[in-house]
Amino acid sequence: MNKQLLCTGMVLLVMIGLGAGCATFTPVPSETPAASSAAPIDQVEKPTAASVYEGTEVELLPPSSPPFSTVGWSTDFSRRTVAWEEIISGGPPKDGIPAIDAPTFESVEAAATWLSERDPVILFAEGADVRAYPLAILIWHEIVNDTVGGRPVAVTFCPLCNASIVFDRTLGDMVLDFGTTGKLRNSDLIMYDRQTESWWQQFTGQGIVGQFAGKQLAFLPSQVISFADFAAEFPDAPVLARPGFSRSYGTNPYTNYDSSTRPFLFYGKLDNRLPATERIVGVVVAGAVKAYPFTAVTAAGVIHDELAGVPLVVLHKPGTASALDSRAISEGRDVGSVAVFDRRVDGRTLTFVANGNGTYADRETGSTWNILGEAITGELKGKRLIQQLAFDHFWFAWAAFHPQTLLYEASR
Incomplete structure (x- = not known):
C-alpha cells in the first residue's frame, strides 16, 4: 500500500468509524452429516458450530483496570480472556458504526435497481426463509440483527478481515442484540451485546470482556455469492434494503484494500505462506x-x-x-x-x-x-x-x- 493510500485509508476509517480483530481458536461443528437426500433448500441439514479453543476451557485473566476510558459502558471489566494491550481503538466511539436493528427488505426486482449482477451478497437460509444481505450495505454497518425463519441471527461483516459470518443470537435463554464497540483486536471488529454490554470477537464469536467472557456464539453456515446467482435461484426471496442512514451505499471506502501488503491496524506476525x-x-x-x-x-x-x-x-x-x-x-x-x-x-x-x-x-x-x-x-x-x-x-x-x-x- 502506498503512502497516499494508507493516509487516505486512515482518514476514512476515523471519519466513518469502520473498524474490525483476531484470536486463536478452532470452531468445531457440532456434528458432520454424511449424506444428503433432500432437494429443497429448507430441507437440507446444515452443520452448526459452537466454537471452542481446542476443546479446552477458556480461562479468565486476573482482574485489572483497562487502560482506556470506560465512560458510557456498563460492562463488567473485571472479567476478560484477553490482554488489554491487544485491544485498540479503531477511531469511532461506541455505536459509531450503527448496527441495523430493524432491517427492512425489498424484492429482487427493487434491489436490481441499485445492485449490479456482480455485487456480492451473503446468502443465509433458515428453513424456507431465504434472504440476501448485500455487502454494499454491510460494509457501512457491519452488523444486522435479524430474525430468519424464527431464529434470531446476527449477520456480520468485518471489512478489514473480509469476514462475513452469521451467528445465532441466542445464548442460553437470552436473545442478544449486537452493536459495535469502536474497538479492534488484530484488525477485527469487536462487537458488544446490549443486554450485558459484554464484548465479543466477531471472527471467533467468543466473549472476551464482561459477563459473557469465555462464552461462545454458534456459527451458522452462509455463502457469499453474486446478486445474479441469488436472484436466479431465489427470485421471490427478500433482499436487505438500504436503511435510512446517510451512507454512500454501493461504494467501498477501502479502495484497493484487498491488494494491500500490510493489513490496516494489524500488528501481529504475518504468515508468509500467502x-x-x-x-x-x-x-x-x-x-x-x-x-x-x-x-x-x-x-x-x-x-x-x-x-x-x-x-x-x-x-x-x-x-x-x-x-x-x-x-x-x-x-x-x-x-x-x-x-x-x-x-x-x-x-x-x-x-x-x-x-x-x-x-x-x-x-x-x-x-x-x-x-x-x-x-x-x-x-x-x-x-x-x-x-x-x-x-x-x-x-x-x-x-x-x-x-x-x-x-x-x-x-x-
Whole structure:
C-alpha cells in the first residue's frame, strides 16, 4: 500500500468509524452429516458450530483496570480472556458504526435497481426463509440483527478481515442484540451485546470482556455469492434494503484494500505462506482446520480433498465482485464465489469437473450441479450436497486465528 493510500485509508476509517480483530481458536461443528437426500433448500441439514479453543476451557485473566476510558459502558471489566494491550481503538466511539436493528427488505426486482449482477451478497437460509444481505450495505454497518425463519441471527461483516459470518443470537435463554464497540483486536471488529454490554470477537464469536467472557456464539453456515446467482435461484426471496442512514451505499471506502501488503491496524506476525490479503476459504471439520486459497480454487475450478475423514469438494464460480477493490463495488475485480460441500450422496462419493459455464458435473452420473450444491439436471436432479462450515476471509486473519492451520497446495 502506498503512502497516499494508507493516509487516505486512515482518514476514512476515523471519519466513518469502520473498524474490525483476531484470536486463536478452532470452531468445531457440532456434528458432520454424511449424506444428503433432500432437494429443497429448507430441507437440507446444515452443520452448526459452537466454537471452542481446542476443546479446552477458556480461562479468565486476573482482574485489572483497562487502560482506556470506560465512560458510557456498563460492562463488567473485571472479567476478560484477553490482554488489554491487544485491544485498540479503531477511531469511532461506541455505536459509531450503527448496527441495523430493524432491517427492512425489498424484492429482487427493487434491489436490481441499485445492485449490479456482480455485487456480492451473503446468502443465509433458515428453513424456507431465504434472504440476501448485500455487502454494499454491510460494509457501512457491519452488523444486522435479524430474525430468519424464527431464529434470531446476527449477520456480520468485518471489512478489514473480509469476514462475513452469521451467528445465532441466542445464548442460553437470552436473545442478544449486537452493536459495535469502536474497538479492534488484530484488525477485527469487536462487537458488544446490549443486554450485558459484554464484548465479543466477531471472527471467533467468543466473549472476551464482561459477563459473557469465555462464552461462545454458534456459527451458522452462509455463502457469499453474486446478486445474479441469488436472484436466479431465489427470485421471490427478500433482499436487505438500504436503511435510512446517510451512507454512500454501493461504494467501498477501502479502495484497493484487498491488494494491500500490510493489513490496516494489524500488528501481529504475518504468515508468509500467502500474501496477507489473499482470499482463502477456511474450512473446519471435526476440529481439523484447513485453508484453500481462492487462487488455487479459481485455477482448478474444482478441488477434491479430505479433511478429518470427510471427502470434500471446493467449488469456484466466477462473476462475483470484490467489495474491497474499486471505489464502486460493482466495478471491483472478479474474485468469484466459493462453496464447500461433503461430496457424498446416497452412499456414493462423487467426483466433479467444472463445465466452464458456472456449473459442474459429477463423473459418476453426469448430473449437473450449481454453486449452491444442487443437482439441476441428470440422474441426481433435486439432490443437494451437505454444506460445510466454511469461511471466506483474508489469509492474515485466518492464520492469526489458526496459527497451526493446514494450507492446501496444488500438486505439481
